[in-house]
Amino acid sequence: MTLNTIAELLGCQEVKSSTKITGMNTLREASEGEISFLSDSKYEKELSTTRASAVILPASKAHLLPEGVVVLESDEPYMSVALLSKHFAKLIQSSDIAPVIGNGTTLYPSAHIENGAKIGSNCTIMSGVYVGSEAVIGDDVILYPNVCVYRDCIIGNRVMIHAGSVIGSDGFGYAHTKMGEHIKLYQNGNVILEDDVEIGANTTVDCAVFGSTIIKQGSKIDNLVQIGHNCVVGEHSIMVSQSGLAGSTTLGRNVVMGGQSATAGHLTIAPFTTLAARSGVTKSITKKGVYSGFPLMEHKLWLKMQAKLAKILQS
Template identity: 55%
Template structure:
């Protein structure tokens, strides 16, 4: 899908003059190409403005001078809201059409499985009753889908994976812009999910597609039941997440991270390699690898134990 920039700006309510451009997508400042639209709404990304390759950027007037000369400044006092309005134009068009997948040797597919268009299966893929595999999905050799798994369009599953019943991969992330009147406008999630080789995902998990780009579950990772992975997360290789873990958007876990049951992270932070988060731990800032953390907000486990001991001592003292 491509649109003239003049048409996009007309529909989202922004004045535009100058040479018209053809826009084929939306991406972040750092990732946008010369044919894509981007946006700027947070000063922590200020240093990215002079270096963006975006064709045009939704931006407040006071920051527009920081853009490179090749980038068109689309002036607005609501860049995030205008992004949401523009995202609808690039949303994937869903259809009910179905066709047989391109399947390798030895596949075992239940008759009740529903496929979208342009699905590719490796060798010895097993898909049990009630699954839905959407358009342009690829599934690697030796992967098993238990009953009632749903793979949304453009999801990529690696080889040797096991996905348990009720799990949904590629659903929309929870993204909305807000009007001055307090209304919530959907930001269409136009990325995808990639699950690498030898990943096991438990029952009733939800892994959201990226807003732009990709949500990653890296090779060898094992997810328990009832886990939420939000849009644009990157779960590192061989990580372990126990039941009811929740990762907010754009969280990055390093390799071999362990997260105990009901632990969670805030968004846009990083947890280093070989870190452990104890059960019910709440990660509110980026954490170094190689350490164990506990509590809310999560702190080093030894410090948390000392703090609990002091609190218990204070309570005993009051008696």
């Protein structure tokens, strides 16, 4: 799709450029031939270094772009991106190449492997499993019944995914009209599960809007966990049942999240941090430690507070 076509589609000021746009990406990750956007002022600093061919943004921010980057002016950049994302959405099945199945892999009869998928050696793919187009699965992987791996997702070696889990479903992203209608932002990224990851039953890991949601090596995810789009779970982290991450949150190495603990989006949690059960995290954590409660506080302080509350109630 050319830039002048995109400008016309979005109702932007006329753009005299026939540059072909092949995809969408963030300001930081975009390369030549891709289009990006600015909808949050905290990302302004990335405008001056972006390598995108074009950027959708308010007219007042256009002067911050490098020379040669085409400006698509919009009063509602996020809405514009949502409308445009549909035109770059990937097809569910986009390959005519038969799937590749490695030596020693057991494929149960009711499993369905789309064209373009690749499965390594000595894997066990059980009943009702679905593996999408262009997905890549490593060696010694076990997919229990009814696991769903969406297109383009990458599964490392010695990964175990228990029954009913979904890897690569759409992240929860919508732009909202002034009348309260919700316009879908199509999620065009993927999920990467690195080596030795284990995913419990009925857990969901959403694909990224752009780029990848990543579960790093050795992490263990319990049953009934939700991991939002563009999250990164650090090496050897543990997420206990019913915990959850809102989009674009990054856990450092060896973070432990207790049952029903959760984070808001766009946060960073320091390595070797422990979040006790039912913790609610609304701000980034820069110092490792054990934290509890909502609002979140150090666990020792939370225990003291609970003791004092008990005395007040007993008096």
